[in-house]
Amino acid sequence: xxxxxxxxxxFEGTEKLLEVWFSSSSDNEQHDLRIIERKDWExxxxxxxxxxxxxxxxxxxxxxxxxxxxxxxxxxxxxxKTCGKTxxxxxxxxxxxxAKNKCGLDIVFDIxxxxxxxxxxxxxxxxxxxxxxxxxxxxKIFKNGAAYTLGRINRDCWHLFTLDEEGVTLPDQTVELxxxxxxxxxxxIFTQDVSKTAAQATKDSGISDIVPGAQIDxxxxxxxxxxxNGLLPGGCYITIHVTPEPHCSYVSFExxxxxxxxxxxxxxxxxxxxxxxxxxxxxxxxxxxxxxxxKMMEDREVKGYVRNDHQLCFFKNYNLTYSFFTxxxx
Numbered sequence: 001x002x003x004x005x006x007x008x009x010x011f012e013g014t015e016k017l018l019e020v021w022f023s024s025s026s027d028n029e030q031h032d033l034r035i036i037e038r039k040d041w042e043x044x045x046x047x048x049x050x051x052x053x054x055x056x057x058x059x060x061x062x063x064x065x066x067x068x069x070x071x072x073x074x075x076x077x078x079x080x081k082t083c084g085k086t087x088x089x090x091x092x093x094x095x096x097x098x099a100k101n102k103c104g105l106d107i108v109f110d111i112x113x114x115x116x117x118x119x120x121x122x123x124x125x126x127x128x129x130x131x132x133x134x135x136x137x138x139x140k141i142f143k144n145g146a147a148y149t150l151g152r153i154n155r156d157c158w159h160l161f162t163l164d165e166e167g168v169t170l171p172d173q174t175v176e177l178x179x180x181x182x183x184x185x186x187x188x189i190f191t192q193d194v195s196k197t198a199a200q201a202t203k204d205s206g207i208s209d210i211v212p213g214a215q216i217d218x219x220x221x222x223x224x225x226x227x228x229n230g231l232l233p234g235g236c237y238i239t240i241h242v243t244p245e246p247h248c249s250y251v252s253f254e255x256x257x258x259x260x261x262x263x264x265x266x267x268x269x270x271x272x273x274x275x276x277x278x279x280x281x282x283x284x285x286x287x288x289x290x291x292x293x294x295k296m297m298e299d300r301e302v303k304g305y306v307r308n309d310h311q312l313c314f315f316k317n318y319n320l321t322y323s324f325f326t327x328x329x330x
Contacts, residue, residue, distance in 0.1 A: 011225075012120060013243030013250025014178070015069055016088040016128065018080045019112040020095065021168050022105035031104050032075045034062055040098060041071070047091045050082055053227075056217040060235040065219050065227050070239045072229070076105065081254070083241060087125045089113070089137050096141075110167040113138060114160045116178050116279060117151075119248065131159045150311050150322040151279070158279055158322060167317045173284040175262055177253040177269050181276025187244035191224040201226055206272040210265070211238050211257065232257065251275065258289040261296050270302070275327075278305075282321040294321040 024031045038052070041064070045051055050068040057063070064071040068086050072079040078095065082088050099105040113134070121129050127137055135147045138161050146164040151157030158178075186205065188194050195201040198218035202208050207228065208216065214230030221227075226242040238255040253269045262282060270278070282297070284290035294312050301307075305325040313320040 009245065010120060010123075010248050011084060011243050011245065012118060012123060013083055013180075013241070013248060013252070014116045014118055015081045015083045015241065015252055016086065016115045017113070017176075017254075018078075018088055018092070019174070020078045020092075021109040021111070022076045022078070022099050022103075023107045023109045024104050025106055026104060028104060033073050033078055033099060033103055033105065034075065036073070036098060036102050040102065041073075044091050044094055044098060045071070047094060048080070048082055048088050049086050050084075053219055054217055056215060056229065056231055058215065058231050058233070060233070061231060061237060063217060063229040063231055063237060063239075065217055065229055069227060069241050070229050072237055072239075074235055076109075081239065081241075081252075083243070085124060087127060089127050089134060090125075092138075092141055108142070108163075110163055110165065111142065112160065112162050112174075112283070114158065114281075117157050117159070134159075135161055148313065150281075150313070150320075151309055151324055156277070156279060156324060158281060160320075162315070165316065167315075168285055169287060169317070171258060171285070171287040171289065172256070173258055173282070173288040173290040174254065174256050175265070175283075175290075176281045177266065177278055178280075179251045179253070179270075179273055179275030179278040180249060182244070182249035182251060183274035183276075184246055184249075186272075186274050187242070187246070187249055190220070190226040190242045190244040192220060192222060195220060198226065198228070202228060207240060210253075210268050210272060211255070214238055260289055260293065262290070262293060263296070263300055266302065270304075277324075277326045280321075280323045280325070283318055285318045291319060294319050297321055297323065 050066045054065045062073045068084045069081040144164045148160045189205045198220040202218045218228035230238040236257045241252045243250040309324040311322045
């Protein structure tokens with residue numbers, strides 16, 4: 001049983017993930033979310049209860065490391081991933097106004113809101129305590145929403161809200177590995193007792209070898225915890241967030257790198273962090289190089305793990321694969 005100090009020091013590593021694709025009713029090619037000024041983003045993030053720690057950019061994307069996870073901004077796509085007790089959904093309506101008033105982006109082309117089941121939902125703001133409450137809020141904003149839960153609702157599961165539309169037609173894919181019951185030896189690297197800098201944690205953990213060549217922006221928190229964004233050409237990114245405390249250990253990995261098969265990448269991530277359990281989702285639309293990834297994953301084993309659940313969803317323009325794995329108890 002966890003002691004009182006564990007309850008007091010608990011941190012909800014599980015993130016809320018929002019991705020919004022915008023378009024415009026006008027033909028002006030100058031529409032671009034990246035023209036929004038930092039002070040406007042800071043005001044928006046204030047609503048969410050987090051702040052900007054650093055920013056990196058390339059010709060396709062702006063990436064922000066936040067006090068609670070990450071934000072990515074491209075010409076017409078906005079991604080916000082926040083952990084802890086953040087209030088992400090409260091920012092959606094201000095975001096829509098910001099995109100419309102500052103950029104002329106007045107149409108939501110597609111939206112994805114997702115998260116794993118919280119470890120301690122009672123600690124969340126009322127809007128996030130249940131998925132039903134979140135869906136109720138989203139349904140008030142979007143007329144054609146569709147909500148789903150994959151996995152075992154009485155155990156670990158994953159929630160998704162999206163639009164019942166054709167959605168994005170450009171090649172698009174997102175892979176997430178959400179990991180918990182982490183290896184203590186690996187997690188110790190993400191404490192300031194072991195690593196003196198974020199760069200040291202990135203190198204010693206093996207994160208720098210997962211996707212070589214990425215433009216990395218990393219941050220090591222006091223006294224522990226770690227976040228990183230990595231930018232690649234073509235609007236691709238990786239992002240990793242680590243909650244190392246033994247009683248609430250959690251790591252997330254996310255990328256939109258296009259691949260026909262993610263088997264090698266998944267094994268790299270797992271060998272880097274050695275989780276006891278992990279949940280994996282692969283989202284790919286019909287134009288994506290990864291559109292048939294679900295076929296390869298049906299019979300593909302992950303060494304050292306047992307697959308407990310495996311589900312496929314076929315939306316109008318996207319295929320979604322959900323899998324849940326555990327390490328056998330010896």
